[in-house]
Amino acid sequence: MKMLEALKTRWIVWVWNHSPNCAEMSRLASQSWDRPLPWSTRFRMRLHYLICVWCKRYFKQLQFLHDAAGHFEEHADTSPSRGLSPEARQRLLKQLQVAEHKKS
Amino acid sequence: MNETAFWFLQQTKAAGFYFSRMKSHASPVQADNLSTPNQGLSAESGKTKLGLSDPERWVDLYGDYLFKYALMRLRDEAKAEDAVQETFLAALKGGKSFAGRSAEKSWLVGILKNKIFDYYRRASRETSFTDMEFYSHEESDRFVPDGLFKDGWIHELGPQEWSSPGASLDSEVFWQTFRDCSDKLPKNVAAVFNLREVDGVESKEICALLNISENNLWVMLHRARMALRRCLETNWFGKQEVPQ
Numbered sequence: 001m002k003m004l005e006a007l008k009t010r011w012i013v014w015v016w017n018h019s020p021n022c023a024e025m026s027r028l029a030s031q032s033w034d035r036p037l038p039w040s041t042r043f044r045m046r047l048h049y050l051i052c053v054w055c056k057r058y059f060k061q062l063q064f065l066h067d068a069a070g071h072f073e074e075h076a077d078t079s080p081s082r083g084l085s086p087e088a089r090q091r092l093l094k095q096l097q098v099a100e101h102k103k104s
Numbered sequence: 105m106n107e108t109a110f111w112f113l114q115q116t117k118a119a120g121f122y123f124s125r126m127k128s129h130a131s132p133v134q135a136d137n138l139s140t141p142n143q144g145l146s147a148e149s150g151k152t153k154l155g156l157s158d159p160e161r162w163v164d165l166y167g168d169y170l171f172k173y174a175l176m177r178l179r180d181e182a183k184a185e186d187a188v189q190e191t192f193l194a195a196l197k198g199g200k201s202f203a204g205r206s207a208e209k210s211w212l213v214g215i216l217k218n219k220i221f222d223y224y225r226r227a228s229r230e231t232s233f234t235d236m237e238f239y240s241h242e243e244s245d246r247f248v249p250d251g252l253f254k255d256g257w258i259h260e261l262g263p264q265e266w267s268s269p270g271a272s273l274d275s276e277v278f279w280q281t282f283r284d285c286s287d288k289l290p291k292n293v294a295a296v297f298n299l300r301e302v303d304g305v306e307s308k309e310i311c312a313l314l315n316i317s318e319n320n321l322w323v324m325l326h327r328a329r330m331a332l333r334r335c336l337e338t339n340w341f342g343k344q345e346v347p348q
Contacts, residue, residue, distance in 0.1 A: 013252070016252075016253065016256070021254065021255035021256060022247060022255055022256045022257045022262075023242065023244070023247050023255040024255070026242075026243075026326070026330065027242075027322075027326050030322070030325055030326035030329050030330070031322050031325075031326070033300075033301075033325075034300065034307045034321070034322055034325055035307060035318075035322070052256070052257070054257035054259070054262035054263050055257070057262070057263040057264070057265065057266075058257075058262075058263045058333070061263055061266060061269075061333050061336075061337075062329055062333065064266070064269045065301070065329055065332055065333060065336075066301060067273075068272075068273060068282060069297075069301035069302045070301070070302070070304070071273055072279075072282070072302045073302065075276070075279040076169070076172055076173060076176070077169060077172075078276060078279070079172060079279070079280075079283060080280075081172060081175070081283075083167065083168030083169075083171055083172060084163075084167045084168055084171045084185070084188075088171070088181075088185050089163060089167060091185070091189075092163050092167065092185070092188065092189055092192065093159065093160060093163055095189055095192075095193070096159035096160075096162075096163070096189075096192055096193070096196065097159065099159075099193050099196055100158075100159060100196060103196065103197075
C-alpha cells in the first residue's frame, strides 16, 4: 500500500516535470481558443490534465465562457440598460427625414 | 427588344416595391406591437410620401436594439448614437426591402457592425489598442510561489467546481452578472474579447483591424477570460443560488 502511494507520488512528480505548469496551462488553455496549438504542446497539456483537476476545471470553465459569449447577443434585447433617449430618438428621426427629403 | 424588357422589369420592380409598402401600412399593428403610438403619423405620411414611414418604423423597431449593440461595443453614448445614425442613413441609401423582419434586422446589424469596425480602425490609428496593464499579475496570488510545485494552483484558491453551469444560461440574473463582469473589463480588453468571443472574428482579422500583434492579442484575451472567469465564480457560481 505504501509502495503504491510512493509510486503515485513519483508519477505525479514525473508528469509535473514533463508538462507545463498551471500558470502556463491557463495561458495555453486560453490560446487554444484562438490559434491551433502545436501537436507536442497539446500532448503535454493532455499529460498535465491527468494529474491536475484544477486545470481541467479551468479549461471547462473557459469552454463555458466561450459558449455563454456565443449566446450573449440573444440576451442583449432583455438587458435593462437604457436604450435611445427621447432626445436621441428625435435627433435620429430628424436626420433621417432630412436625408429622405434630399433623396426624393 | 432589350429596351422593352428593361422597361418592363423596371415597372414590375417598382410595383413590387409599392405593394410591399402597401402591405406594411395595411397592418401597422402587426408590423409593430410596440408601445409607441406612431400609427397616425406613419399613416399620414404614407398618404403623402410613401418612403417616409421606413425610417420611423426602423427607429421604433430597431433603434433601441442597435443602440445597445453599439453601446456595449463602443462604451460611449454619443459614439453609439452616431453609429446608429450612420447605419440608418446607409440603409436608407441602400434602399432594400425585405420579406421578414429578422432579415431586415440582421441586415441593419450587419451595417452597424461595419460602422463599429470603422470606428475601431480609426481609434487604433490614433492611440495604441494594446493594453498590457490590465490583470498583468495574472492571478499570481493563486499560484504556489515556490518549491517543487511552483506555479501550480494553490488547491483552495484554484478553480472550484461549478454547479450546473448549463442551467445558468437560462437565467436572466446570470446574464446580468455576465454583463456586469464584462463591464468591469477595461474598454480595449472588452473590445477584444467581444470581437473574438461574442462576434467570433478570427485572431488574424482582429490583429489587422486593431493593428496589434498576435502575441499581445493572446495576452489580452487570456487576461480577459481569466478576469471574467474569476468574476463569475465569485459573483455567480460562488453564491450557489442557481435557480433550477
